[in-house]
Amino acid sequence: MSSASRFTSILKLIEGPQTLGKGPKFWSGFSVVLLAACAYPAFADSYDVGNNVYFFNWLFMAMGLSLIWGYGGALSFGQTAFFGVAGYAYGVLTINLGDAYGLTLLSLVLAVGLSALFAAILGYFLFFGRISGVFLGIVTLSVTLVLERFMAQTAGPEWAIGKARLNGFNGMGAMPSLTIPWPGGNIVLYPDVTLYYVTLALLLVCYLGLRILVNSRFGNVIVAIRENPMRAEMLGYDVRKYQLATFVIGSALAGLSGVLYTSWGNYITPASMGMTAASLPIVWVAVGGRTDLTTTIIGTLAVLMVFQSLTIYGSQYALIVMGTLLVITVLIAPRGIVIALISPFMRRKSKLEGER
Template sequence: MSRILQPALLFVALVLGLLAPGWLELFTIYEFTAYLIMAVLALSLAFVWGKGGIMCLGQAAFFGLGAYAWAVGAINFGPGIAALAIAVAVPAAFAAVLGYFMFYGRINDIYIGVITLAVTLILFNLINSTSGPQYRIGSALLGGFNGMTGIPTLAWPGGMPLDPAEIFRLTVIVIVASIVAITLYLKTTPGKTAIAVRENEVRAELLGYNVAQSKLITFTLGGALAGLGGCLFANWGAFVSPTIFSLVQSAQIIIWVIVGGRGTLIGPILGCIALQWATMKLGTQQVVQVNLVLGLVLAFFVLVVPQGIVPMITGLLRRKPKAEAEQNA
């Protein structure tokens, strides 16, 4: 049943996503586009951590690199396919190099989390200190703590830039296509190897699988997807700043995945959208501190619902037919 239900739900989500801009106001389109772009980031960690078992605390690093790479590429080469390829290739290459030293160096999972977080904070401080006019890549000024403004928006082959509705639709297509691609990848031999490594790394190695190579592939693909999300973010706001590498950003991604359900792909997306919406609503008042609420939410799910919302609901739905069958028997 799930084999039929999941493609059907993805098809419905795609159709609704493509039609939604025609029903929504411009401000709502901007708002939900931001939610969906962050959902791409959450999906990248859901793949790396949930499916590959790699505890990465620095997924924001690849997201930020994708945003800055798009900005630099679009300013120097125009907002076309070349800049898009750069925005995906740079974070993917960075993830590959970083992952090579971590996984082939047999670094423990806990230290991998620490290293990735430290790398994110290093990038934050590095970009933050590039405010002088000498800090440029080609024609693109990095801008330091002021960020990069006036970033060109992705354009059609004819030169017409995408409008907000088209960026919304593009983000929906990216999310659906990413879920389909990850699902198909997990059915291949490298994908099944990644699952085996997640379940029992020692046993997988004893069976002859190259654990380091498997982790490196997963980590690199996750970095590429996060970079694509960063590219969409830079297109959405036409602005990017060092805060994209901040500790708050890195922590939020972890919360999204934990709340939605680490072992699923849909869960982190729903958790991301729900928490962003709640954060925005809480930000309109001055009674409750937003970060305190997010901390309480994280503590609640870690202690009470560690599997996340979607696995919990799925488990309850599966138990109900079994309970009815046993009762009828």
């Protein structure tokens, strides 16, 4: 196969059995949403635009969980562990290396790489030890809580890596924002319009890349493992390797969220790896519909926005609403509310196809 035709065959995987939404209708809707997202800064205050990048930051972690849990069937409660590892790593690296010469971008890559390495080591013991189901959730939750506890006790001056003080429960701050080296002056990605476009572009690349991944042969195998791991193994697949690879990719996306969040707010705290933080991603992706990337994104954005507007009245109050939302989802629409809302249309369509 020539490289050009290989490229087109890869591009075709952007639509497939593992993703909802195909054909001109979906992609025109997608383009409208994307154009609206691109146009938004023109109609809003740049301070608000920068603030709202906050919502984008979490979507990488949500997509990662959709991949691990929704597609792969492994409930990981530990997305925040990788978020925290990458966030702190970014802080330590950039405080020591500084923001010149594109070193913040190198730090981003290293920090995400570190969280992926951590996921690979943890995942090796989990999947090659054949830990699955609820035990996988328990172990991953324990890992994130251990990390939270550990970072919380690093308040003393002895807890420093180079110039970077870890600061215990107060959290680590004052790391530089991501900075793109540019002829005629570096572009510092403060929470502002530029950061908004950079994050949006990253989001687009990850979303489309993941669509291709889940519709590829690799994606076929991970949903097969979700449906029936024994059958998948008895078709000759080394199930453990596929589970591990999925876990590493999904966890690295949580790491990317961690770096973006830390750079955006110049701040990270142990609470970002705590019980509350660890449970929220589960709510986001469960409510939207974890078995699809698009519904995961829609659900996560909706839940985050509701959560933010409720937090004005008190964060404990907002958390109770989140818990209730999860219970309602599990009881009424276990596959996710967004999926439940669109499935009547999908069913009618497939019925029509059958009649033809």
